[in-house]
Amino acid sequence: MSIMEYNGGSVIAMVGKDCVAIASDLRLGVQSLSISSNFQKIFPVTDRIYVGLPGLASDVTTLHEQFRYRVNMYTIKEEREIEPQTFAQMVSSTLYERRFGPYFIEPVIAGMQRTPSGSYEPFIAATDLIGCLNFAKDFVVAGTASSELFGAAEGLWEPDLEAEDLFETISQTLLNAVDRDTFSGWGAVVHVMTKDKVITRTLKGRMD
Amino acid sequence: MPDGSFSHPQQRSFNPYTENGGTILAIAGADFTVIAGDTRQSEGYSIQTRYAPKVFRLTDRAVLAVNGFAADGNMFVKKVKQRLEWYRHAHAKDMPLRAIARLIQTMLYAQRFFPYYVYNILGGIEEDGTGAVYSFDPVGSYEREACRAAGAAQSLVQPFLDNQIYFKNQQAAPGQSHPLHLPLSDVLSIVIDSFTSATERHIEVGDGLEMYVVLAKGRSAQGLEGGRGVQELTTRTDGDRVFVIRRELKKD
């Protein structure tokens, strides 16, 4: 019995042309018994950052609260919103603080990063449970369906997808991946972010 | 103990199995079947060879892919081929595909308590001229399907195939339905994409790709004959035909 697979659940994030997307399933289970079909694992951090927290459900809530506290403190002290890159480092150090008694979560971060010229560029990152950062250029995955997500995403993703096409790509990747994982599924949620707005859609998928 | 006494408990063990990585995959069309496998053979983090075929022509209408423990796989293919030869001597014809499938199940189950540590995928043409794929577990449970991936990268490839072959999670345009079978060129593209993806993300998959194509009798080999890296393996004329397409997989 692995703690990382105790509650089940998966998250994926993808980069598109001037947009990013992050998506997850909605299952919460206790090993093979499903408890909830509406357990959110993705949380807004700022207007331009979302974080996905697949892993032990107790730590999903604990870390969400921890990040909310630290981001609020940052915003008050700096008198500005945190940037995705900075937030990723915050996630990393928060996890590494517990190096020898870790939170059982592998976070995925998606956001729009402000550039020196004032425009925005897509940003994604993921870490392992002790905070080792992975800044990928294409997509990042985590959770019990990670190998299925890697395969599906590697086959479906292509560079410079427009927001609507990115939505279709990440949705198909997630749905087909979780359908081959017993611990993930039971509905899905997708957020697609552009420089000025976020579109959130709840998907209907297989409920078995 | 060295003094020959039995005062201390002792334990010995010998593990007769290992895993040799790699991935296989087969897709059935209306009148053709594609059976593919990579050619890397590994044990742990070491590559034993970059060219060890996992896909074998059995007859002009049947191709077998074996994945798992390579020694068991090779031995199993050898025994299946032997049984098919005996069948030819007895009946003066090749064994039909569905009969080969049942033969394989019997041979696997015969070893129920010391199994061949191998996942088999049999592809080819049925007697009615349709493409068919049969997939097996190591002890002989089997099923006819339209597509199947097995091996190290099964978990990466199968969701992609569900989406692209079975059109899972896709809704057909209003008034239309999804095709039951795809054309050969589409299937070959999907197979190549699958292995390219698996090579990218799985360390045990790579080096070479061998795609066997079995064409039903009378089907044109348009676009196959004379293609890059294509070789025909058919033994008799005016029957089903077997081709193999060899490709390199990405090096980095």
Add this chain to the structure above:
Amino acid sequence: MECSFAITGKGYVIVAADTTAAHSIIKVKLDEDKIKTLSPHLLMAYSGEPGDTVQFAEYIERNIRLYQIRNTYPLRPSSAASWIRRALADSLRSRKPYSVNLLLGGYDTSTYTPHLYWIDYLGTLTEVPFGAHGYGSYFALSLLDRYHDPEASLEEGLATLKRCIDEVSKRLLVAPGRYKVKVVDKDGVREVEI
């Protein structure tokens, strides 16, 4: 074995828990109340390691009461759930964690809505339309998937709960004998007979 169920309906939450207190294979008490009334509109069914359960439940009960004394108003169900979850999550990484599973049912008097929270000893918290703990959950959840109606009247809700209890009694080898059932709605908390 210990079983607890809870379901939401139109303006109410029903919470039910068995009433046996066991020491290994011996039933030592048959009328134990395992549902605490934390505040005028909040119920908590608790189960788990004997000893831990009562100790933890009383700790929660008194702190929720303290909050009400200090602030005149009690915590709303969602806030109470978060606070209780945090107590369990902190306990999980302590020297001696509490092994207590909870069903928290409450009626939010500000929004006039019923809420039910499923909480386990790890500090897992999720809001659910219906929930269960113990071996009974394997039967009750399947039945509730089929028969639960968020718009059901109290009578219909109690009938659905009875189906769950009857099924557990019929099919679970180690089924408990009696249950205590409590309801929370706009009028507060009360016990009902089934």
